[in-house]
Amino acid sequence: MKSFSKFLSRLKDILGENKVFTQPKDLIAYSFDSSAAIGVPLAVVFPERKEEVVDVLKLIAEYKIPLVPRGAGTATTGSAVSHTQGLILSFERMNRILELNLEERIVVVQPGVLNGELKNYLKKFGLFYPPDPASYNYSTIGGNVATGAGGPRGLKYGTTKDYVLALEVGLPGGKIFWTGPLTLKGVVGYNLTPLFVGSEGTLGVFTEIVLKVVPLPETRVLLLSYHEKEEEPLEIISELLKALITPASAEFIDKTTLLALSKNKQIELHDKKVKSLLFLELDGTVESVKKELKKVEELYQMKGIFYHKADTEEKIESLWEIRRAVSPSVRVLGERKISDDVVLPRRNMKEFLKKIRKLEEEKGIYVCCFGHAGDGNFHVNLLFSSEKEEEAKSLRKAILKEVLNLKGTLSGEHGIGYVKRSFVAWELTPLQLELMRGLKKVFDPENLLNPEIKIPF
Ligand SMILES: Cc1cc2nc3c(=O)[nH]c(=O)nc-3n(C[C@H](O)[C@H](O)[C@H](O)COP(=O)(O)OP(=O)(O)OC[C@H]3O[C@@H](n4cnc5c(N)ncnc54)[C@H](O)[C@@H]3O)c2cc1C
Structure with a gap:
């Protein structure tokens, strides 16, 4: 230097x-x-x-x-x-929405625009940008693209990767280029855009972002159900998908997260037998939602599941507030936290949850396992006191190994960053790592961009 x-x-x-x-x-x-x-x-x-x-x-x-x-x-x-x-x-000061093209259904933004601001802006035109990390009110589109952010709507609408049409990228040395054409299709050369989604600021710096947007669904309804069998929400998601119903969101709250929510007074549980929750949102045309809702309610009634139904914007948002309160609430269970966002094939989620509960009991460390179950994506948070630091670290390793044994992946949307870099070689082969290191060298030969994260060198 x-x-x-x-x-x-x-x-x-x-x-x-x-x-x-x-x-x-x-x-x-x-x-x-x-x-x-x-x-x-x-x-x-x-x-x-x-x-x-x-x-x-x-x-x-x-x-x-x-x-x-x-x-x-x-x-x-x-x-x-x-x-x-x-x-x-x-990028805080590069926060302008530059263009909305209704015919192309694309919006051009600077990277510092907040996801929530974009959503509010698009609403006026009857449009929406589906990726909705729980942080959407205060995280930026640039950060969302660089992490490949997901959120509850990933189940039906996909994640950030499905909405980035093209990126303007700057490289060390000052060269600046577009990753692809600004047309809705294009196969000339290699498709560089997806390479940058989830690159965590290690390959280039986004200066403009072109996103696809979609019409707002006509209506939506949210069911919050209470389950005495912890794994029942996971079974319900499978049953609905097999019946060709695709909820907009299917968010799971496990037993330990429920404990945190109730300790933090985000939810009052009158029935002590309740072990888990499922937030299930259906959206679409009035007709299609009515049809799907009927099927879901029939299923819930058949299984004797108690649920609340919200069908106005106000009620829906107030129920979602409980889900959004999860990340801050889990803190009540311990002064220290280690968090992961692992993804399992849906068919292996129940087995994973069973293993988590066993490990939690054996080690005496709280393990919250909540989140975007519809995508197979669990946020696994370990909560513990400082004396249990070493035990928590070894528990985390056991959990990550279990994810890989069950054919999962170590991160679905939060990325690797600095704190998970040492685990990357557990999942990737030496050849995959070598190819990725080669890519990094192409864009950033001097390793100046976010040098200590993502890939172990
Ligand atoms: C309470 C809470 C809830 C959350 N819920 C979710 C969730 O549901 N789903 C989810 O996916 N994530 C979630 N997150 C994680 C986080 O909000 C996301 O990763 C988000 O995308 C980060 O956006 P940011 O603007 O804060 O980016 P930052 O944290 O500032 O940066 C994130 C990464 O993006 C890179 N970056 C930022 N701007 C650019 C740019 N212009 N060009 C190139 N690289 C850039 C940075 O270098 C860094 O690697 C949550 C976080 C919190 C605190």
Whole structure:
């Protein structure tokens, strides 16, 4: 690394003092994300135009300064933190919706637009952008694309990867390019767009994002059901899918998460026999929802399942608030948390849950296992006291091994970041790793972009 002070003064000359923060209080504010990883950067920059991003990328290549692009810093993996005392490139000020094309059904945004803001904007046109991480009100589209974010609607609508049409990407040295054409189809050359979705800021920096949008469903209805048999919601999801019903969302709350929600007063359980919950949302035309709802209610009645039904926007959103309260609520179970977001083939979810309960009992550490069960995606959170740190780490390893034994994958949407990098070689073969390292070299030969994360080198 050449002289950092020279680099900083050049940066300030180009961007202006008000776009380059170096005060300790600011650096600390940008030294963490939603994981336990911490890394204090040397400076944080706030470009307002893509030309300024290009200038920063030219300068980091000249001075060999590592750079971490950052949206809202809600990553749960340490991927939005500078682990090598480098520069944070914040997209907070590049937060404009640039164009909505109703005929093409595409929207062009700057990376710092919040997912929730985009949703509200599109609603006025009868449109929606389905990917909905629980953090949607405060996470950015740039961060969502870089992590490949998912959410409850993934079951019916897919995740971020299914909505990114093309990306404008900047590379160290300042070259800037589009990953593909802005047409709805295109097969000229290789398709680079999906390579960047989920790349966690390691291959390039997005300066503009083109997303596909879809018409808002005519209506929706949400059922919140209460189950005495913990695994029953997983069986219901399978039964519905086999009956060709695709809920918009099927979110599972297991026994331990339910305990956290009730301790945190997010839900009041009158029936102590209740072991799990299922949030099931149906959406579509009035006709189709009516038909599907009838089938689901018949199934629930046949099985003697108690449920609440919400069919107005207000009631639906107030029930979803319980689901959104899960991540903060699990904290009541322990001062320390280790979180993973593993994915299992749906057919193996029940077996995984059984193993989790056994391990939880054996080790005496709370294991919450909730989330997007419709996609096979469980958020596994271990909660424990600081004395149990080592036991929790070994429990985590046992759980991740179990995921791989059951033909699952270690992360479905949160990414690898810094905190899970040591497990990547458990899942990928040496050949896969070699090919991925080769790709990284093509885009970032000097390893300047988010250098300490994603792939073990
Ligand atoms: C309470 C809570 C609930 C959550 N629920 C979900 C959920 O349901 N589903 C889900 O998928 N995630 C969830 N997350 C995780 C997190 O919100 C997502 O990963 C989100 O996509 C991160 O967006 P961000 O703007 O905060 O990005 P950041 O955290 O700032 O960055 C995330 C990654 O994106 C990269 N990046 C950011 N901007 C750019 C850019 N312009 N160009 C290139 N790379 C960039 C960063 O370098 C980093 O690697 C949750 C987090 C919290 C705290």
